[in-house]
Amino acid sequence: MDMKSVESKWQAKWEKSKQNVFNKKNIDKKLYVLEMFSYPSASKLHVGHWYNYGPTDSYARFKKMQGFEVFQPMGFDAFGLPAENFAIKTGIHPKDSTEKNILTMEQQLKNMGAMFDWSAEIKTCEENYYKWTQWLFLQLYKKGLAYRKEALVNWCPSCETVLANEQVIDGKCERCNSVVLRKDMTQWFFKITEYAEELLNDLDKLDWPDKTKLMQKNWIGRSTGCEIHFECETGDTITVFTTRPDTLFGVNYVVLAPEHPLVKKLREAHPEKATEIDAYVQYAAEANDIDRLSTAREKTGVFTGAYATHPLTGKKVPVYLADYVLYSYGTGAVMAVAAHDERDYAFAKKYNLPITQVIQKVGEEIVLPYCEDGILVNSGEFDGLSGDEARDAIAVHLTKIGKGSKKVNYRLRDWSVSRQRYWGAPIPMIHCENCGVVPVPEKDLPVKLPYDVEFRPSGRSPLAGNAKYMKCTCPKCGKKAERDPDTLDTFVCSSWYYLRYPESKNDKHPFTKEIADKIAPVDVYVGGAEHACMHLLYARFITKALRDMGYISFGEPFKRLIHQGIILGTDGNRMSKSRGNVVSPDKYVDEFGSDIFRLYLMFGFSYTEGGPWNDDGIKSISRFVERIERLVQKATELQDAEAEIGSAEKELDYAKNYAIKAITRDMESFSFNTSLARVMEYVNALQKYDSDGCKNTSFFKACISDLIRMFAPFAPHFSEECWEMLGNKDSVFEEEYPLVNEQALVKDEVEYAVQVNSKIKAKVMIAEGLTNDQIQEKVSALPDVAPLLEGKTVKKCIVVKGRLVNLIVG
């Protein structure tokens, strides 16, 4: 079969018949199958795209044949850094390169032959999409979920630009390899932390890989403890967060992060320490991420000269600054318990501070620092309590005397969404001298991204350099004002795109509740695991926020999630240009066709594992498909001839139904390799029946017809062609997937393995419906078994129905 022409023939037919366009009339049978959309940075599809989209399309086609109205759209996550970096390198405008790349990729995706509903296509860089991304921003702003604050960002001193986290590789700029610094800048943030608890709790409801849920759980990082107030000699309160209030009596000193606002006041109170404090604050500020965040970094700090009062003992404890305390977590201040915390211990040893043990293990010597739970000592009225008891008792006591309270903290930080970059959705905000920050009125959306912009890095946002863009009037007071020069993180674009697909052409609304509630959430979402704590978390947050604002009624975007594995180069390494091990799908698609390429991706790997590419496998798939073609050819040549249903027919019928049953189960779990193995077994059975004489040709032809329906989701073009060869007029995808006939799977007798003392000694066919005693009797008489039982007693006989018999003799 000439795959090339067969493929284009059927692609054209599918497009003409619009059979892949979602039919809203059947919305109650909907199944929203979504693959993560592509990023058009490279101009061609790579094996990873194919591996994501090909097999998932087979799943979608399978579900369609099962009667679901499948909605499977495709689009492009078109804004972003790679296009801009490419522009900086080559001078080609990001819009031009992106549009060109999209054109190529669209064609390649169409050649794949997936049942994408192209009428729903979206491109996030187009006005009719980013208008609504800006709309989303405004809603979050109205709801108080978008706010501005000064924060530390990644700063490349050589490129003079802010870098996104993903552009920082091992603490270095991905482009020039300079060590990235931290810089204070005023930025827009989304208050994802407001949803920390719900994002954590709802993980239980999701049919997602455990690993991904765990990663999100750890990322959210809930910890329970206490906030405790230490009164500072300046009259201010130093509030610390601790998960170990049970060690409160062991506090030796209090530590503030160098960025803590109180530092300024302490410096004024202790002018004699001012030089030291200044030097330390500067030292901490200049440290780069690699050093500052390394656990191996030596603990450093400085005494402020000030003291604080212990809330329970009333003792004075010194106040230190140290950069092992992070301003961004908890309260930015810590109570140091040298005896029971490794960091505090190291610090106390270095600066010769006292170490007070307050946790003891009964009957055991402990070595400090001892960070486990134990029994309290040196803790006044709390002596003798266990860790859990003490944590509760001390918290209760602190609450009573107004010196603290129980508190839950999260590791999750608010989502920084400002990017000092050009190629993104402009932030729809205006800065007015009179009115401050003013949102762009919704009727004025989109705030259009101007084409004519110098996007080479200059230390400020590229849009700031475009006076025409920046100048505007304040919507509130009408006076001259300026636009926000930043653009939105591309993860904002992708946080809601699944809602746009069903209504991609709606120019009045981003989406409507009526339709969104019916089509969404996504039933099955398939994409790479690398998005676990980024896209997948952001999308959950935005979904919950939109629900709370009344725009939708559900709170989770993706009910079920599958991660495909990664296809590696033949050398077992990740594919990369520098390694020179990149496998081009085009080469194989040209040589074998897209169906065969897709089949190999499904058959050669465990879908969620992936693995190294191997050329030999694909040739065998090609041969397998040819075998099917020969069977179809044979079926078209045979004259119909009825014959009785004998044992050969029964055997073939069993093989067929066994395959249907197994495939129907395995497809549900994205187990494509075993599904195809079952098709192969069935093909083997068909060939055997044929070579054994093929008496009942009518039956044989019906079996071939079932084979094609069975195989259709895996090789769509090829199967359509075969279906046509068999004399059918309509698309095979209008057919129902073959249903299992359980009757055909009932066997009169089943092979049992016979064990004596757990060692296999024989195999025997045993009729269905025998009692255990009858089975034991039959088995004991077997020539391979009987001698082993002579002169011995059978103590026990274990029968596992349909599988084995184990005789325990002694």
Added chain:
RNA sequence: GCCCGCGUGGCGGAAUAGGCAGACGCACAGGACUUAAAAUCCUGAGUCCUAACAGACGUAUCGGUUCAAGUCCGAUCGCGGGCACCA
């Protein structure tokens, strides 16, 4: 450092709920067809020992639970991933 996952033939990989390890395929070997090759079809094969039958060993390693362990439990080694001064 902490958390999580994974280790099965020469290779990719199978193995419901603890029940015949190695499905399916690749590569390999032998055979049929052919002047020959390719293609196709048939047969074989975990390893060791054996002429064969039989037997022994076998899912990273060591130990345990069980009539029965790739699967459960404990320890060790190796690989991969995530987090990384989170108080």
